[in-house]
Amino acid sequence: MSTTGRTETPRERYRQQVREEVKEKAWQQIAGSGASALSLNAIAKQMGMSGPALYRYFANRDELITELIRDAYRSLADAFIAVGDAAAGRPALSALAQVLRRWALEDPHRYFLVYGTPVPGYHAPQDTTAITAEIMSVLLDACTAAAPGARAAAFEEHLAGHREWAGGHPDAPPSALRLALGFWSRLHGVLSLELAGHFTGMGLDPARLYAAEVDGLTR
Amino acid sequence: MSTTGRTETPRERYRQQVREEVKEKAWQQIAGSGASALSLNAIAKQMGMSGPALYRYFANRDELITELIRDAYRSLADAFIAVGDAAAGRPALSALAQVLRRWALEDPHRYFLVYGTPVPGYHAPQDTTAITAEIMSVLLDACTAAAPGARAAAFEEHLAGHREWAGGHPDAPPSALRLALGFWSRLHGVLSLELAGHFTGMGLDPARLYAAEVDGLTR
DNA sequence: CATTCTAGTTATAGCTTCTAACGAACACGA
DNA sequence: TCGTGTTCGTTAGAAGCTATAACTAGAATG
Structure with a gap:
């Protein structure tokens, strides 16, 4: 069913999983106070990791x-x-x-x-x-x-x-x-x-x- | 024509004038990058005064x-x-x-x-x-x-x-x-x-x- | 003239995004 | 099994923001 990369390495799996969780938390935050109040920092803390870690997954806000x-x-x-x-x-x-x-x-x-x-x-x-x-x-x-x-x-x-x-x-x-x-x-x-x-x-x-x-x- | 305070002290005059100028710069800034990017600090600098001074004129953003x-x-x-x-x-x-x-x-x-x-x-x-x-x-x-x-x-x-x-x-x-x-x-x-x-x-x-x-x- | 009130200053706390440098864990070929 | 290299996450830090606190210089007022 996947259009690209049938051979998913476990790392790519994990990576995709984290990205998904970040977006999930982002939606929660947006639902609360709108998109303008979306904070990468807050999401990271909420996921139990420290600020700049998210920049491995998204280039920027x-x-x-x-x-x-x-x-x-x-x-x-x-x-x-x-x-x-x-x-x-x-x-x-x-x-x-x-x-x-x-x-x-x-x-x-x-x-x-x-x-x-x-x-x-x-x-x-x-x-x-x-x-x-x-x-x-x-x-x-x-x-x-x-x-x-x-x-x-x-x-x-x-x-x-x-x-x-x-x-x-x-x-x-x-x-x-x-x-x-x-x-x-x-x-x-x-x-x-x-x-x-x-x-x-x-x-x-x-x-x-x-x-x-x-x-x-x-x- | 003014509904209140016919006797405008020069201070109130000045105060109103500054408020007006702040709003003017604010509109310029908004026209440039939208309301979410509006920065009190930037407005103050643009008016030649330093950051917190604007809080004399507006309680907050x-x-x-x-x-x-x-x-x-x-x-x-x-x-x-x-x-x-x-x-x-x-x-x-x-x-x-x-x-x-x-x-x-x-x-x-x-x-x-x-x-x-x-x-x-x-x-x-x-x-x-x-x-x-x-x-x-x-x-x-x-x-x-x-x-x-x-x-x-x-x-x-x-x-x-x-x-x-x-x-x-x-x-x-x-x-x-x-x-x-x-x-x-x-x-x-x-x-x-x-x-x-x-x-x-x-x-x-x-x-x-x-x-x-x-x-x-x-x- | 003295007092008070106000406009502005600097310093500071706390938040943000984002870069840089480093350590540790994992994947993989020899 | 043992290097070697890639990747993840860390801390440190720069630059920006809002906003408060403490202070000073000047104007308005009794």
């Missing part, structure tokens, strides 16, 4: 965070793909919406790590753009199934000529592309406002707004 | 950031109010959308300070919720003017019973409330994704998506 971001992306993509597979490649938009919301609420700090304020020293490796493409692919499958008839609005014409992001779906109609973008931006709109607390004290139920936005997508 | 957030909120509210006034209390939704987008693109770091990942030690003072109410008030004015006929969807019924956030507009129909929330969440959806760079490399023009979302609101 940014590399650890980059790894965490990639894993977070991966977990969302996996959840999307699972829904797609379960629906034989034609998932309902509402199902994807539910997965997205669950994923976001499950760990808001993880959501912010991916979709919140960009961290200063970080630049997305090609990795993550590839993962985004996986997510978009599942979403586009759902959208081509659910797309309404062509309405040929100005924006859809624009999309017909700018579909690099829909690489694997050369035959998806512009209305499907538009639907996918609407899905993505509207739902992230609700989620980011909700998770940042901008609805608290307003009295309304964000889940209902979310549901209403999902509803309004196809109608 | 969080207090400075809180102040910056409040000012950022204020600037958005002022922009909204200006549009409302210019339109004699009935601004077009498209005009508000344009102001919001302009404000966001003008200084993305300022946008993230308010609508991005919440900063750990910060809790919104009552101030900001009051400012949010001002913003919502202008938005609701626009929405009652532009609201379509009642469609009585489930979400609008929910809103009819949960309108604390629309305090100053007791007579706004649920369809207007729903329109305001759609405006707010959809446009923030596009903006937060765009400013965080999630559309780069996708080939599409976020401004057009934004325009399309504005368009779709009332139709």
Whole structure:
């Protein structure tokens, strides 16, 4: 199953194990106080070893965070793909919406790590753009199934000529592309406002707004 | 015009002046590397004075950031109010959308300070919720003017019973409330994704998506 | 003029990331 | 089985940060 290095030396095993434990502690710390408060030193102490030891496993703080971001992306993509597979490649938009919301609420700090304020020293490796493409692919499958008839609005014409992001779906109609973008931006709109607390004290139920936005997508 | 302390001693004058200069340098620093990299020490050095001097003006780093957030909120509210006034209390939704987008693109770091990942030690003072109410008030004015006929969807019924956030507009129909929330969440959806760079490399023009979302609101 | 209040200073504690130099344990070929 | 080399973890230390404490020079005030 492993793509590379079938012959795993015990050392590489151990090394991978430690890296995994570091990331685990990192997630715990992030869940507590957010990514900006992540401290390599604290993680090391928590693991019973002394500060600089971690630099054998991660070149620096940014590399650890980059790894965490990639894993977070991966977990969302996996959840999307699972829904797609379960629906034989034609998932309902509402199902994807539910997965997205669950994923976001499950760990808001993880959501912010991916979709919140960009961290200063970080630049997305090609990795993550590839993962985004996986997510978009599942979403586009759902959208081509659910797309309404062509309405040929100005924006859809624009999309017909700018579909690099829909690489694997050369035959998806512009209305499907538009639907996918609407899905993505509207739902992230609700989620980011909700998770940042901008609805608290307003009295309304964000889940209902979310549901209403999902509803309004196809109608 | 000043609500308190008409007799400003020269000392208070100076004090206010220094606070203002600190905030100015802080914004410069934030524009450069984001709020997480904001350093009181660096600001002090930049102003030609030594580290701890700034603690005469701000209790700690969080207090400075809180102040910056409040000012950022204020600037958005002022922009909204200006549009409302210019339109004699009935601004077009498209005009508000344009102001919001302009404000966001003008200084993305300022946008993230308010609508991005919440900063750990910060809790919104009552101030900001009051400012949010001002913003919502202008938005609701626009929405009652532009609201379509009642469609009585489930979400609008929910809103009819949960309108604390629309305090100053007791007579706004649920369809207007729903329109305001759609405006707010959809446009923030596009903006937060765009400013965080999630559309780069996708080939599409976020401004057009934004325009399309504005368009779709009332139709 | 004397007192008080305040803005700034230096020193210091405690935290962080990260580099450098060293010791000890392990893996592996002869 | 015995070197030899790689790797892990250590301590020490530089440079940066927030924040407090103690002190001094100057302005405002009675």
